[in-house]
Amino acid sequence: MAAVILGCDATALRRWNYRAAVEQVARTGTFLDRWQTFLRPDVCPGTEAWLFLSGSTDAASGLIGHGFVASGPFQGADPDPGSTDWFFALTLDGLLPPGEQIRPGTLGGTLSGDLLAKVTGPALVPLPPSSGPGLRRLWDAHGPSTAGPGEVLGGTFPPDAVSTVHVNRYERDPDARRACLAFHGTSCASCGFSFEAAYGGAGSGVMGVHHLTPPALLDDSYQLDPIADLIPLCHNCHAVAHTTSPPLTITELRRISSAAGHLNGEVVQDLALRAQEDAQRILDGGQM
Ligand SMILES: [Zn+2]
Ligand SMILES: [Zn+2]
Known part of the structure; x- marks a missing residue:
C-alpha cells in the first residue's frame, strides 16, 4: 500500500484547532479533515498518511499523526473562487499532543535525512516502501496510548473530589498536562520537589500543573499554550498558590516559602507549637 508523509507547521496546526482534533481522536478514534495542496496530489483512497510537524528546530519537529486518505483528489473546495488548489479527504486515527511528537533524532534510523529535509512546511512526500514497517514500529512504541479518555491518573483524586484547590479546566486537561511536563520537566517550579525522586516509580504521573493566565483574563477566543x-x-505549592485570587505568582510563592520557616512565621509558630503539644499528649497517652 502506498504511503505519504504530509508536512505541516505549527501555524497550520493552530488554524486547525489541533488540540480539539487530538481530543476528538482520543474520544472517538478518528478526525476527518480536508487536506489542501498546491499541486495535484498523487494519492487515492486508502493511501496511508503520516503527519509530520516541521518546526524551526528539531525539538519543535517530528512525527505527530497517522491516518488514511479517504477520497481522490478534488478541486473547488477553497472559499477563494480563483483558487486552483487541490484537496483530498483525510481520516486521522492517531494524533500526539503538541510537544510529544516523535523527534527527528528518534526517526533518524527509519527516515533518511534527505527525506526529512524535503518535509519542510506544507509538503506531500511519498514514503519509500522500505521505511513503512520501521515507521509503524516507532508509531506503535511512541504513538498515542490506547488508554481510555476517562482514565484517572495514578495517585491523583478525581477532579471533583478536590474541593480545596480550585483548579481550572486547563489544569485538568491530560493532554495539556503531558505537553507541559514534557517541556518543563516534572519538578515543582516553586520548590523543586520531584515526586519521582521522592517516591520512585510510584511518584511518576503525580505532579500537577498550574495555569499561569488567571481565568478572569481569558476570553472566548483563548487557546491554551501548554x-x-x-x-x-x-x-x-499549588494549594498555596490558589489561596489568593488571582493566584500567587511563582516568584511570590518562592519569596513566601523562603521567608517562612517554622521559627519566624508568627502564625505558623502558634499553630506548630499547639500541634506539637497535641502530638506530645497523644504520644504520652493523654487526652486531647
Ligand atoms: Zn512545590
Ligand atoms: Zn493552579
Missing part, C-alpha cells in the same frame, strides 16, 4: 501557560507545581 508550554507558555502551564507550569509544573507540586500539590502543596
Whole structure:
C-alpha cells in the first residue's frame, strides 16, 4: 500500500484547532479533515498518511499523526473562487499532543535525512516502501496510548473530589498536562520537589500543573499554550498558590516559602507549637 508523509507547521496546526482534533481522536478514534495542496496530489483512497510537524528546530519537529486518505483528489473546495488548489479527504486515527511528537533524532534510523529535509512546511512526500514497517514500529512504541479518555491518573483524586484547590479546566486537561511536563520537566517550579525522586516509580504521573493566565483574563477566543501557560507545581505549592485570587505568582510563592520557616512565621509558630503539644499528649497517652 502506498504511503505519504504530509508536512505541516505549527501555524497550520493552530488554524486547525489541533488540540480539539487530538481530543476528538482520543474520544472517538478518528478526525476527518480536508487536506489542501498546491499541486495535484498523487494519492487515492486508502493511501496511508503520516503527519509530520516541521518546526524551526528539531525539538519543535517530528512525527505527530497517522491516518488514511479517504477520497481522490478534488478541486473547488477553497472559499477563494480563483483558487486552483487541490484537496483530498483525510481520516486521522492517531494524533500526539503538541510537544510529544516523535523527534527527528528518534526517526533518524527509519527516515533518511534527505527525506526529512524535503518535509519542510506544507509538503506531500511519498514514503519509500522500505521505511513503512520501521515507521509503524516507532508509531506503535511512541504513538498515542490506547488508554481510555476517562482514565484517572495514578495517585491523583478525581477532579471533583478536590474541593480545596480550585483548579481550572486547563489544569485538568491530560493532554495539556503531558505537553507541559514534557517541556518543563516534572519538578515543582516553586520548590523543586520531584515526586519521582521522592517516591520512585510510584511518584511518576503525580505532579500537577498550574495555569499561569488567571481565568478572569481569558476570553472566548483563548487557546491554551501548554508550554507558555502551564507550569509544573507540586500539590502543596499549588494549594498555596490558589489561596489568593488571582493566584500567587511563582516568584511570590518562592519569596513566601523562603521567608517562612517554622521559627519566624508568627502564625505558623502558634499553630506548630499547639500541634506539637497535641502530638506530645497523644504520644504520652493523654487526652486531647
Ligand atoms: Zn512545590
Ligand atoms: Zn493552579
